[in-house]
Amino acid sequence: MQARDTDADWELIARVQPYFGVLARPEFRTESIDDAARARFFESGRGDIGQAIDVIRAHLDPTFAPAAATDFGSGAGRLTLAMAAYAGHVVGVDVAPAMRDLAAEQAAAQGVGNVEFTDAVPARADWVNSLIVFQHIPPARGHLLLDELLASVTVGGVASLQFGTHRDRDHLHEVFRDVALARFDGATMTTLAASEETQLGDVSMFDYDLGRLASQFVAHGFENLWLEHTYHGGVHGFWIFVRRATVPAPAGATEDAAPAVVPASEGSRVRRWLGRDRDRS
Numbered sequence: 001m002q003a004r005d006t007d008a009d010w011e012l013i014a015r016v017q018p019y020f021g022v023l024a025r026p027e028f029r030t031e032s033i034d035d036a037a038r039a040r041f042f043e044s045g046r047g048d049i050g051q052a053i054d055v056i057r058a059h060l061d062p063t064f065a066p067a068a069a070t071d072f073g074s075g076a077g078r079l080t081l082a083m084a085a086y087a088g089h090v091v092g093v094d095v096a097p098a099m100r101d102l103a104a105e106q107a108a109a110q111g112v113g114n115v116e117f118t119d120a121v122p123a124r125a126d127w128v129n130s131l132i133v134f135q136h137i138p139p140a141r142g143h144l145l146l147d148e149l150l151a152s153v154t155v156g157g158v159a160s161l162q163f164g165t166h167r168d169r170d171h172l173h174e175v176f177r178d179v180a181l182a183r184f185d186g187a188t189m190t191t192l193a194a195s196e197e198t199q200l201g202d203v204s205m206f207d208y209d210l211g212r213l214a215s216q217f218v219a220h221g222f223e224n225l226w227l228e229h230t231y232h233g234g235v236h237g238f239w240i241f242v243r244r245a246t247v248p249a250p251a252g253a254t255e256d257a258a259p260a261v262v263p264a265s266e267g268s269r270v271r272r273w274l275g276r277d278r279d280r281s
């Protein structure tokens with residue numbers, strides 16, 4: 001069965017209910033949001049990013065101060081603008097043009113000059129962040145986007161990326177919203193046909209396999225994942241924090257590949273892939 005075209009959903013949401021589409025609280029609906037509610041919306045972003053910075057500095061890099069950062073799925077800029085207080089420059093990446101326009105407008109209104117918004121993942125970043133985004137992207141596509149993001153992180157840089165992994169009964173309704181015909185064998189449900197009744201602009205949630213995610217991080221030279229549990233209305237997940245210690249072996253590299261040691265960074269030993277000496281110390 002074809003995965004849903006979530007880009008079309010987000011473009012409509014971005015034009016009609018951008019703030020509510022990000023945080024589904026009645027005060028953020030287009031018809032009711034006022035300056036005070038908008039201020040609370042951005043304040044919540046500062047809270048989330050403050051929490052991320054605390055985790056990074058406590059567990060990964062005590063002097064974390066990235067020059068270049070990427071906020072993947074930046075929406076109205078709730079997190080991007082908050083990240084700008086900790087990074088030299090932040091690029092917000094979003095698939096929906098109306099979200100990017102709104103975020104740029106808010107950056108100007110709030111006097112935040114070290115941010116920009118685009119639809120493409122930048123080639124390099126010392127910090128890539130994403131929160132409440134991948135859970136809206138079908139995993140077949142999300143894993144490819146994760147590859148692109150992880151490949152962009154500099155050695156010594158940090159990834160803080162959140163994924164939904166499973167859900168409880170508070171969020172099962174949406175599964176049934178999307179299904180017209182199914183087979184259930186007592187353990188596994190297989191969708192045979194998608195419902196025709198779902199509307200453009202309906203928000204969808206997707207669960208990722210944590211083991212597959214972990215293997216992808218390791219393949220990209222990220223080890224020792226730090227997990228923070230997340231919970232959004234019945235959807236459980238993890239904000240994964242990890243520092244890149246190594247670069248993965250280049251394609252075709254042999255055991256005799258020339259060792260290259262990356263200079264020690266902030267007291268931790270950061271090494272490039274060493275061929276036969278790949279142990280961390």
Ligand SMILES: C[S@@+](CC[C@H](N)C(=O)[O-])C[C@H]1O[C@@H](n2cnc3c(N)ncnc32)[C@H](O)[C@@H]1O
Nearest residue numbers: 010022073074075078094095096099131132133
């Ligand atoms: C729930 S909002 C979260 C926004 C922001 N991360 C925050 O926490 O305020 C999800 C955002 O992800 C964007 N998005 C969805 N699919 C995307 C994709 N494939 N690539 C980039 N952005 C995407 C949507 O347009 C939307 O702005």
